[in-house]
Amino acid sequence: MAYKRKDLLGMKDLTKEEILYLLETAQKFTEINERDVKKVPTLKGKTVINLFFEPSTRTRTSFEIAGKRLSADTINFTASASSTTKGETLIDTVKNMEAMKSDIFVVRHSYSGAVKYIAEHTDAKVVNAGDGLNEHPTQALLDMLTIRQSKGRLEGLEVAIIGDITHSRVARSDVWAMTKLGVNVRLFGPTTMIPKHSEVFGCRVCKSMNEAVDGADVIIMLRIQRERQGKLLIPSTKEYAKYFGLTKDKLALAKPDALVMHPGPINRGVELMSNVADSDNSGVLKQVTNGVAVRMAALYILGIGNNKGGIDENAS
Amino acid sequence: MKTLLKNCKIVNHDKVTEGNILIDGEFIASVTASADEKADKVIDCKGKYAVPGLIDLHVHFRDPGLEYKEDITSGGKAAVAGGVTAVCPMANTKPVNDNRIITEYMIKKAQADGLIDLFPIGAMTKGMEGEELTEMGDMTEGGAIGFSDDGKPVCSAEVFRRAAEYASQFGSFVISHAEDKSLAGAGVIHEGEVSAITGLKGIPSECEEVMVARDILMSKLTGAHVHICHISSKGTLDLIKWAKSMGYNVTCEVTPHHFTLTEKELLSYDTNCKMNPPLRAQEDVDAMIEGLRNGDIDCIVTDHAPHHPDEKAQEFDLAPFGMTGIQTMLPLSLALVEKGVIDMPAFVRLTSYNPAKLIKKTDRGEIAVGKLADIAIVDAELEYVFDNKLNKSKSVNTPYMGKKLKGAALYTIKSGRVVFEFPMN
Numbered sequence: 006m007a008y009k010r011k012d013l014l015g016m017k018d019l020t021k022e023e024i025l026y027l028l029e030t031a032q033k034f035t036e037i038n039e040r041d042v043k044k045v046p047t048l049k050g051k052t053v054i055n056l057f058f059e060p061s062t063r064t065r066t067s068f069e070i071a072g073k074r075l076s077a078d079t080i081n082f083t084a085s086a087s088s089t090t091k092g093e094t095l096i097d098t099v100k101n102m103e104a105m106k107s108d109i110f111v112v113r114h115s116y117s118g119a120v121k122y123i124a125e126h127t128d129a130k131v132v133n134a135g136d137g138l139n140e141h142p143t144q145a146l147l148d149m150l151t152i153r154q155s156k157g158r159l160e161g162l163e164v165a166i167i168g169d170i171t172h173s174r175v176a177r178s179d180v181w182a183m184t185k186l187g188v189n190v191r192l193f194g195p196t197t198m199i200p201k202h203s204e205v206f207g208c209r210v211c212k213s214m215n216e217a218v219d220g221a222d223v224i225i226m227l228r229i230q231r232e233r234q235g236k237l238l239i240p241s242t243k244e245y246a247k248y249f250g251l252t253k254d255k256l257a258l259a260k261p262d263a264l265v266m267h268p269g270p271i272n273r274g275v276e277l278m279s280n281v282a283d284s285d286n287s288g289v290l291k292q293v294t295n296g297v298a299v300r301m302a303a304l305y306i307l308g309i310g311n312n313k314g315g316i317d318e319n320a321s
Numbered sequence: 322m323k324t325l326l327k328n329c330k331i332v333n334h335d336k337v338t339e340g341n342i343l344i345d346g347e348f349i350a351s352v353t354a355s356a357d358e359k360a361d362k363v364i365d366c367k368g369k370y371a372v373p374g375l376i377d378l379h380v381h382f383r384d385p386g387l388e389y390k391e392d393i394t395s396g397g398k399a400a401v402a403g404g405v406t407a408v409c410p411m412a413n414t415k416p417v418n419d420n421r422i423i424t425e426y427m428i429k430k431a432q433a434d435g436l437i438d439l440f441p442i443g444a445m446t447k448g449m450e451g452e453e454l455t456e457m458g459d460m461t462e463g464g465a466i467g468f469s470d471d472g473k474p475v476c477s478a479e480v481f482r483r484a485a486e487y488a489s490q491f492g493s494f495v496i497s498h499a500e501d502k503s504l505a506g507a508g509v510i511h512e513g514e515v516s517a518i519t520g521l522k523g524i525p526s527e528c529e530e531v532m533v534a535r536d537i538l539m540s541k542l543t544g545a546h547v548h549i550c551h552i553s554s555k556g557t558l559d560l561i562k563w564a565k566s567m568g569y570n571v572t573c574e575v576t577p578h579h580f581t582l583t584e585k586e587l588l589s590y591d592t593n594c595k596m597n598p599p600l601r602a603q604e605d606v607d608a609m610i611e612g613l614r615n616g617d618i619d620c621i622v623t624d625h626a627p628h629h630p631d632e633k634a635q636e637f638d639l640a641p642f643g644m645t646g647i648q649t650m651l652p653l654s655l656a657l658v659e660k661g662v663i664d665m666p667a668f669v670r671l672t673s674y675n676p677a678k679l680i681k682k683t684d685r686g687e688i689a690v691g692k693l694a695d696i697a698i699v700d701a702e703l704e705y706v707f708d709n710k711l712n713k714s715k716s717v718n719t720p721y722m723g724k725k726l727k728g729a730a731l732y733t734i735k736s737g738r739v740v741f742e743f744p745m746n
Contacts, residue, residue: 017518095636116636117520118590137638138520177520200517201525 008306012124012131015140016182024146024182031150031295031302037074038297048077048308051108055081056099056123057134059115063269063293064134064143068111071300077109077308095119096126103127109308111300112136117174130307132300138172144268145178147299149186151292152223155264160187165217165259166208167249168227168276169198169238175268176227180206193217194227195249197238214248214255221259225266226251226276242275252278256286264288322346324737325360326698329371331688332665334674342371344694347736352688364739366698369731372669373686374406374695376676377647378574379471379496379550379622382408382439385426386415391627391715393427396647397436399625399713401741403648404697404730406437409680411471412444419444419455421463428464436740438695440466440680445484445495449473452480454487461491466680469496471550472597476502478535485545492681494546499532499557500598509638511599515584521637524599526554533557537564540571548679549573551624553598555608562617572619572679577646577653580609580621586720592633592640593720596626613671614662619679621654621671623647627716645719648712655701655728694737697730703743705729710744 007026016024037045053072055065065081072079082102093101095114102110109130112120117137124131135141153159164183170176170192183190184207192203193211203210211217218224229245239245256263265277265286273279282289326342331352343354351358382396391399393410400408410427412418418427424441431439443465447453450473457468468488474497475481485495505524510516512523533549537560540547552558552573564571578596583603586594594600612618626643633640654672657663663671677686685693704727709717733741 094631094634096634114636116638117522119636121590122636136520138522140520174520177518201512201523202514202517205514205517 008310011307012133013142013303013307014121014124014131014133016142016145016178017140019182019185021185024185027146027299027302027306028150028153030306031146031299034298034301034305035295037301038294043074044076045074046076047305048072048075051077051308052106053077053079053109053111053304054102054107055079055134056102056110056112057081057083058085058119059113059135061113061134064113067293067296068134068300071297071304074297075301075304075308077304095123099123099127103129109304130310132303132307135174137174138177139174140178141174142178143296143299143303144175145182146303147292147296148179148225148266149182150295150299151266151288152264154291154295155288156222159183161189162222163189163191163220164223164225165191165193165211165221166225166227167193167214167217167251168229170194170203170227171198171200172230173227179225180208184208191217195239195245215258218251218255218259221263223264223266224251224256224259228268228270229272229276242272246275250276250278251281253280256281262286266292269293322362322737323350323360324362324364324734325354325358326371326696327356327363327365328368329366329698330368332370332372332669333687333689334666334670337665342688342696344734344737347694349688349690349692349694351690364698364732370665370699370701371688372404372697372699373673373688374697374733374735375404375650375672376407376680376686377405377623377625377650378409378620378676378679380408380410380625380647381413381627381643382410383627384414384430385423389715390629393430393439394434395713395715396625397431397434399645399647400437401733401735402711402713402730404651404699404733405647406695406697406733406735407440407682407685408437408647409440409442409466411442411469413449413472417444417449419447419449421456421459424460424463424465435738436735440464440682442467442469442471442496444468445470445475446480451475451477454484457488457493458491461493465493467494467496467548469498469550471496471498474498474500474502474532478539481536482539482543485539485547486543489543489545494548496548496550497532497536498550499529499536501528501531504528504531509595509599510587511584511601513584513602515587519587519590521587521590526556526601526605529554529598530556530560533560537561537569537571540564540569541567544570546570546572551576551579551598551622552609552618553579553601554605558608558612558617565617574620574622575609575613575618576622576624577650578644580606580613581653581656582606582720590637591720592635592637593644593718595637595640595642596624596644597642610657610662613657616667618671620675621650623650625714627714628718630717633718643718645714645716647714649707649719649721649726651699651730652726652728655699658701659727694734696734698732699728700731701728703727703729703731
């Protein structure tokens with residue numbers, strides 16, 4: 006077994022071998038999803054709780070389907086992050102769920118570091134389904150799985166990630182994972198959405214959309230969340246579309262078979278034009294399909310693992 | 322009652338001498354006493370340092386109103402365990418210390434405990450709301466030694482100007498917690514490499530520097546003394562150096578954590594390392610050390626900020642800012658001596674001599690005949706683990722809990738009385 010950690014918290018601390026093991030396991034699970042009867046008894050008798058402290062439908066659904074296809078009992082628990090400021094503390098909530106003899110928590114939280122914090126305070130296995138601006142590891146895995154299926158490899162590929170890098174946990178997880186696997190990642194977005202110290206990512210930061218897409222094998226467009234990040238970072242979605250959106254014309258600068266991806270949900274006409282989203286270059290729905298396989302792999306690896314892990318083993 | 326401190330290395334702001342200190346009542350009677358001098362109590366200091374009791378210009382003792390975090394008694398016990406004999410508590414109590422009654426309540430409570438002298442810093446504006454000036458004259462008469470809206474920096478330049486002007490009339494000064502809240506936004510750590518890595522929102526250094534620049538200029542405008550508290554960035558220090566070179570009436574302080582720890586501590590999302598101003602980059606820490614070496618920084622203070630464990634055991638964004646520090650100032654400052662950054666007289670200048678001058682307390686800050694017998698006997702070589710037994714604060718929110726430290730007060734003497742003795746077992 007090449008993955009000995011208690012939890013899956015992020016890509017930053019994983020080794021190349023651990024990431025490859027997760028990807029290979031996920032690739033195996035894609036086959037189950039193509040069957041007529043999409044169910045295996047692997048996690049029968051295990052309880053998986055989706056602990057979502059931030060609204061989500063697609064990621065939660067994806068995890069729920071993944072758990073059910075592995076025959077786990079999956080339960081959804083939804084609360085708002087702010088509710089913990091009023092009533093029960095976050096750890097008390099987690100301890101209550103643990104006391105019901107849960108095996109795996111799939112956690113999403115709006116604050117960076119909150120999922121790690123939970124993992125340190127529970128014996129249950131924890132999968133990070135997105136914490137604040139920090140990490141969204143299963144998204145990075147499904148992105149890489151989709152790329153590998155399309156291109157047959159990861160190493161040496163030119164991947165552009167375009168959008169709000171500062172406020173994107175998808176970008177962070179993609180960067181940490183892909184750079185470990187030899188992908189050449191380049192970043193682009195409005196200067197208001199690029200971290201001041203972007204050199205820590207070890208990626209090229211581009212100065213224009215043309216530079217960002219030029220000769221790219223893969224283009225990952227990030228969802229622009231104007232309502233969340235406030236109106237200070239960009240003046241309008243119209244202007245965003247003009248300078249930072251992926252149009253047919255811009256796509257023509259990339260490799261002819263360039264793969265276009267997006268973590269969803271897409272803002273059509275803003276970061277991604279419809280004629281690109283619906284083109285043959287688009288891998289968006291393939292990503293969603295792979296998302297289930299990746300999450301099955303994550304639940305499977307943690308769920309059948311006998312190791313107890315522990316805080317020390319997972320310390321960064 | 323007479324007490325003789327035998328075999329001391331007596332450290333003052335300008336020199337180290339070997340000798341015996343004779344204390345008569347509350348005051349120092351002699352620093353050249355014979356080792357055989359008759360006294361009611363004799364302590365053999367075995368060649369350890371005798372330094373003036375440390376004066377911490379920046380603490381939060383949470384009393385009145387937030388006694389579940391700390392109170393004047395527990396804060397006083399923690400202070401003397403750290404060699405500190407006088408403190409200046411900030412005004413962000415509940416209610417705010419914006420009037421003479423609360424100022425006097427604080428002073429009297431500390432006097433009744435008899436551990437430390439407590440010199441409150443009054444609020445600059447009523448309710449720390451940044452609008453109306455407090456009764457600085459009356460509060461000064463009641464014992465307040467300076468004025469600050471620490472933590473809730475005065476946003477209006479005019480209000481800050483008037484506060485500085487008005488305080489100066491009563492021989493007092495204003496203390497600026499320099500932070501442009503609009504630029505800080507929802508930031509929780511330094512905006513730098515670690516904020517980019519962790520996804521924790523950043524507070525840029527410029528957030529502090531822009532206000533430091535403003536407050537320096539307000540000192541220039543008014544001629545009033547402006548003290549910049551807990552400086553944390555290289556840029557801030559450059560501005561202060563410039564202000565001093567121009568002859569403006571500006572002083573500053575730094576905390577041990579800002580000259581010891583960097584933003585790297587936050588890679589683990591440890592809420593005990595969440596403070597405001599945040600731990601910054603290595604180059605900032607290097608600048609703080611350089612500022613201490615060459616005397617650009619006037620004093621070392623703790624910004625002792627106790628919080629209940631429940632408050633720190635939260636999501637990082639929700640946990641309050643601050644760490645305790647009054648017991649770790651001594652070892653962390655002595656580490657600078659060990660590294661050769663400063664010598665022992667400079668240590669005394671930074672921890673008692675300069676602070677005493679800043680708050681115009683001429684009866685202390687030196688070990689000399691006629692001065693208050695506020696003395697810490699310091700063993701710079703003593704190694705120990707800082708644990709719950711040693712910690713006297715009600716709170717434990719410090720990254721140094723459970724860590725090995727070097728240097729401690731063996732005895733703390735306040736006005737001639739031994740108020741703390743290091744537990745050797």
